[in-house]
Amino acid sequence: MSSESKNREEQRRELNGVEYFDRGILEGRDGMKYQRFAIHTHFIEVGEDQAELVKRYVLPLYQKGDVLSFGAKVMAMCTKNVVTKEECTPGFWAKLLSKRASETVAGVGVHEPYKMQLAIKMVGLPRVLWASVASAVTKPFGKKGVFWKIVGPEVAGIDGFYYRSSFERYKEIALINNDNPVELCDALEKATGVPTVLMDANDIDRNQLGKGTGFPLTDDQIQDAMKDNPSGQGDELTPFILIRPLKD
Numbered sequence: 443m444s445s446e447s448k449n450r451e452e453q454r455r456e457l458n459g460v461e462y463f464d465r466g467i468l469e470g471r472d473g474m475k476y477q478r479f480a481i482h483t484h485f486i487e488v489g490e491d492q493a494e495l496v497k498r499y500v501l502p503l504y505q506k507g508d509v510l511s512f513g514a515k516v517m518a519m520c521t522k523n524v525v526t527k528e529e530c531t532p533g534f535w536a537k538l539l540s541k542r543a544s545e546t547v548a549g550v551g552v553h554e555p556y557k558m559q560l561a562i563k564m565v566g567l568p569r570v571l572w573a574s575v576a577s578a579v580t581k582p583f584g585k586k587g588v589f590w591k592i593v594g595p596e597v598a599g600i601d602g603f604y605y606r607s608s609f610e611r612y613k614e615i616a617l618i619n620n621d622n623p624v625e626l627c628d629a630l631e632k633a634t635g636v637p638t639v640l641m642d643a644n645d646i647d648r649n650q651l652g653k654g655t656g657f658p659l660t661d662d663q664i665q666d667a668m669k670d671n672p673s674g675q676g677d678e679l680t681p682f683i684l685i686r687p688l689k690d
Contacts, residue, residue, distance in 0.1 A: 450463065450678075453465065453466075455479075457502065457503055458502035458503065459502060460481060460482075460499055460502045460503055461481075461482040462479045462480060462481045462482060462503060462680075462684075463479070463480040463482070463674075463678075463680060464477075464478075464479060465478040465479065465480050465670070465672035465683075466478070467688065468666065468667060468669060468670065469666075470662075470663055470666030470667065471662065471666055472662070472663070472666075474663060474666070474687060474688075475687070475688040476666070476667040476685050476686065476687055476688065477685075477686040477688055478667065478668075478672040478683055478684070478685055478686070479503060479683070479684040479686070480672050480673060480674060480678070480680035480682075480683055481499050481500060481503065481680060481681075481682040481683070481684060482678070482679055482680055483495065483499050483516075483679050483680070483681060483682065484679070485609065485611070485679060486516050486519050486520070486681070487519060487611075488519050488520075488522055488524055488615075489519075489520070489522055490519065490520050491520065492512070492516075492517060492520040492521075492626070492630060493629075493630060493633035493634055495516070495520070495682075496510065496512075496630060496633075496634045496636060496638075496682070497633075497634055499682055500634070500636060500682055500684060501634065501636070503684055504635075504636055504684065505686065507686070507687060508636070508684050508685065508686050508687075509636070509637045509638070509639065509657065509658065509659060509684075509685045509687075510630075510636045510637065510638045510639070510682060510683070510684055510685070511638075511639055511641045511643070511664075511667075511668060511673070511682070511683035511685060512627070512630065512638050512639070512640050512641065512681070512682060513641065513642075513643070513673060513681030513682065514599070514601075514617075514619050514620070514640055514641060514642035514649075514651055515601050515617050515642075515681065516681040516682075517620055517626060517640055518601075518617035518618060518619060518620065519617065521620055521626070523617060523618045523619070523620055524615050524616070524617055524618075525560055525602075525615065525616045525618065526614065526615050527556055527603070527614055527615070530556050530559050530560050530563065530603075530616070531559065532555035532556055532558065532559040533559060533562075535558075535562060535567055535570075535571070536555045536556075536558040536559035536562055537555050537558075539552070539558050539570065539571075539574055540552060540553055540554060540555040540557075540558040542574065542578075543558070552589070554603045554604060554605070556603040556616070557600060557602075557603040557604075557616060558570070560597075560600060560603070560616055561593060561597045561600065564596055564597055564600075564618075565593055565594060565596065565597055569592065569593060570593060572592060573588070573589045573590075573592035573593045574589065576588050576589070576592055577589035577592075595619075595649075596618075596619070599618065599619035599642055599649070599651075600616055600617070600618060600619075601616065601617045601642075602615050602616035602617050603615070603616045619642060619651055620640070620651070622652075623640040623651040623652025623653075624652040624653070624654065624655065626640060626652070627639060627640055627652060627653055627654035627657070628654050628655055630654070631654045631656065637653075637654050637656060637657045637658060638653070638654050638657070639652070639653035639654070639657055639659075639664055640652050640653070641664075641668065641673075641683075643668055643671050643673050648664075648665055648668045648669070648671065650664055650665070658687075659685075659687070667685045667687075668683070668685075
């Protein structure tokens with residue numbers, strides 16, 4: 443058993459029929475401490491009801507004062523913000539630019555022609571061409587992220603069309619971040635009673651897309667609580683992070 447697998451097993455817990463991983467306690471910059479529980483779910487499919495998912499997986503663990511980080515990928519599945527390969531056939535420019543992506547763009551993603559085609563579809567070919575040229579010119583000088591800054595967060599938030607995904611489903615579809623995160627979080631809290639923030643988190647960034655209007659933590663506190671990416675990666679299926687602020 444690898445050290446990562448062993449660590450995961452040591453974190454595994456179960457309560458009220460819900461399996462979760464205790465990610466431990468972090469202390470924020472302001473001295474606040476947070477206990478984090480990564481809740482294991484089934485593979486959530488397109489069109490499932492987000493409120494019912496929270497009721498099924500989160501409420502059995504919830505205590506008053508807890509808040510929820512809801513994964514952006516799962517929210518996109520629930521709200522059907524999904525594009526299939528059949529809807530996004532790569533054209534000439536998508537094929538050409540995706541081949542050059544390793545030379546011009548830091549990170550994966552647009553190495554996939556389908557994802558490059560979707561980027562072109564979303565923001566237009568001129569902007570994608572400009573982003574590619576600017577990235578190629580600035581990369582030798584050590585400047586990173588130029589491509590993503592130019593194409594914008596809409597494209598940077600695309601997930602899917604990734605041949606290395608642990609799930610076959612994510613190799614065939616792309617997920618687009620919702621453009622109404624505050625409204626979605628407010629609706630979830632109204633339906634479930636759990637204050638919610640919508641997060642697009644990975645090992646590099648913890649991008650906060652939006653939080654409910656009554657969410658009790660500041661943006662900095664959210665970043666502190668999610669600093670080590672408790673959502674994990676790969677095949678863990680832990681899109682819900684229940685955050686428990688600890689009081690001295």
